[in-house]
């Protein structure tokens with residue numbers, strides 16, 4: 530592998546040529562879907578959408594040091610980090626628990642951004658109590674026939690595939706009759722009904738399954754042994770494999786001070802309202818502490834230390850910190866934060882308002898903050914029940 534210095538040069542010149550100016554906006558939520566899709570496809574041609582995955586599955590084959598260089602260089606030019614259900618959740622889970630044939634079939638199209646995935650976990654009667662799910666899959670020759678209903682499915686309206694949890698043995702104890710199954714979305718028997726989110730976006734849906742078909746060899750892990758696969762995927766969703774990303778995100782949370790300067794003006798170099806100043810300072814300290822904790826987790830992972838229960842801590846703290854930040858931003862904006870449409874408000878104010886609204890959801894998806902606290906109490910702090 531190239532030395533870190535020569536690799537840095539290689540990354541710089543590749544980015545100069547392939548990362549268009551209009552993509553350099555910092556985070557994916559500032560890009561249109563099609564612009565982000567195009568950027569992922571571009572990264573995929575070089576294997577850098579999944580830089581740590583083996584090259585035989587379409588990844589970059591980079592070790593953690595080289596991955597860190599790539600991430601740093603991308604951050605420097607504000608190129609959005611790659612992401613999505615395939616790259617962040619299903620891919621890492623398949624790498625650990627899939628068969629070679631399953632990896633060969635599903636990972637390269639994820640790397641090239643040819644398949645877009647959604648997650649079919651939640652059901653109307655199964656959210657926090659996920660193992661209560663009722664969607665059935667019944668074996669029929671080389672296939673499974675899937676019947677039931679999923680809800681709160683992010684990205685379902687434009688997804689090509691769903692990874693989902695289904696009940697394959699209704700008579701077994703509830704955690705033991707579940708399988709982890711993949712199936713294509715574009716088929717008869719799959720109906721997607723969009724749900725509008727609080728910020729106005731419509732990439733969210735209910736999914737009705739009535740005789741949808743899945744290949745029997747698209748069960749990941751053992752039949753009826755899907756609960757273990759499901760839990761591992763949730764750890765990836767909560768950020769276990771991406772402490773660097775969370776650390777970088779925390780470092781970018783510097784917008785509040787600028788916003789305060791803009792909105793309230795400065796009095797002899799100080800914000801006029803001491804209570805607000807104190808809250809902003811506290812927020813900056815919390816963001817710093819979180820960033821450093823995530824950086825330490827990344828160093829520990831690099832050193833090959835066993836990951837502790839970083840997933841729940843990271844998800845819990847990150848989402849609560851984000852909500853506090855947006856609450857503060859709204860307080861700073863005052864009545865300028867009450868806009869919904871263009872009249873009388875500028876684009877950045879409207880974006881702030883919508884961001885504040887959607888941040889409410891961050892402590893719900895991937896397991897609510899209450900559920901993360903339960904896990905931390907039980908598995909990290911070992912508090913007896």
Ligand SMILES: Cc1cc2nc3c(=O)[nH]c(=O)nc-3n(C[C@H](O)[C@H](O)[C@H](O)COP(=O)(O)OP(=O)(O)OC[C@H]3O[C@@H](n4cnc5c(N)ncnc54)[C@H](O)[C@@H]3O)c2cc1C
Pocket residue numbers: 647648649650651652655656657658680681682683684890891893894895896897898899900903
């Ligand atoms: C924006 C967004 C995107 C999502 N995307 C997806 C997706 O792509 N795929 C998918 O499958 N799901 C998705 N979800 C669903 C999400 O995983 C569930 O909403 C979440 O797990 C909570 O389940 P629930 O909504 O059924 O609430 P419930 O489980 O009914 O919980 C209701 C309330 O009770 C509390 N509660 C429940 N049990 C306990 C307990 N034991 N101890 C303490 N408090 C408890 C909860 O914290 C919550 O406040 C998404 C949700 C949101 C908001």
